[in-house]
Amino acid sequence: MHQRGPQINHLAYIDDIVIFSSGKSKLVKLIMKQINNNEKASGQEVNKAFFSTNPKGSAYRINRMRQCTIFLEKSFPFTYLGCLIYIGRKKISYFDNMVTKVVKRLNGWQGKMLTYGGKTVLIKIVLHSLPIYTLSAIDPPSGTINLLEKHFARFFWNFNENRDKHHWRSWKNICVPKDEGGISIRNMDDVSKTLAVKRWWRFRTNQSLWADFMKAKYCHMVHPSVKAWTSGNSQAWKLMVNARQVAEPNIF
Known part of the structure; x- marks a missing residue:
């Protein structure tokens, strides 16, 4: 943290709190003391979830943290408030949960007789809304975006058979306005870029x-x-x- 910026020692949201500190035993014990005092005063036990350290942290420091906190260690990446927290470069595997949500929803629609119009509505209203929360916070790799649209296209063209049917038009051409020959389904890459621009605008103006x-x-x-x-x-x-x-x- 830069000295001129806000010195953040914790972040709180409703009943969740993230505490930032060094790994020194004295400081960790002081934090645990305050947590215990809060439990005694409120009569409510704090859900001691986990702690995370620098991926290059030594085994000695990790063991010392375990002894001081009685917390479980959790390595990166992990999910907090529905958003992925990771260190370093983003990987496709980090965003498997986002794709899994879409696949589970598609599995629930198998065996149902749906017209192309009905499938279009489901893609626009339901499937597109599932990854929006994640996309509003971070940009997934292009491979994840392509995988999502691959599932969308397979659902749109296939019926109830187990084998894939021929896709009569590329998904890129489908994701254009109706007056240009498409069906007005939003391109997920464009959605991701739009939300990234929105983050920049909030950074500049708010x-x-x-x-x-x-x-x-x-x-x-x-x-x-x-x-x-x-x-x-x-x-x-x-x-x-x-x-x-x-x-x-x-x-x-």
Whole structure:
């Protein structure tokens, strides 16, 4: 955390809380003491879920954390509040749960006689809405987007047989307006890019803890509109810079 930015030691949402601290025994024991005091005062036991450390953390530090907290260790990636938390480059395997949700919903529709019009409505209203929450926070790999649309296309063209039927038109051509020969199904890659631009716009126009943190870390010396991505920056900032090129193309 940059010294000029907000010094975040915890994040809370309703009844969930994430505590950030070093791995020093004295500090960890102090945190546990406060948790125990809260339990005694409220009469409610805190659900001690897990702790996570730097992936390069030593086994000695991890064992010491276990002894001080009696928590279970959980490695990255993991899901918090429905959003994937990971370190480093994104991998297709990290987003398997998002694809699984779509596949489960499709399995529930097997054996039902649906017209092409009915399938179109289900894809637009139901299937497209399932990944929106994740897409609004992070950009999945292009392979995940392609896999989602592969499931959409298979559902649209197939009936009840176990074998795949011929796809009479590419999914890319289907995802265009009706006056251009398509059926107005949104392209998932366009949806992902649109939500990425929305994140950039919120970063530039809204004041929030997240925006203050990002500006202090990456833009404390230069304006966000001209700050470039370098190899030392995170992948999160790289995605933000890519979205900026779409949201504010006239700057360069």
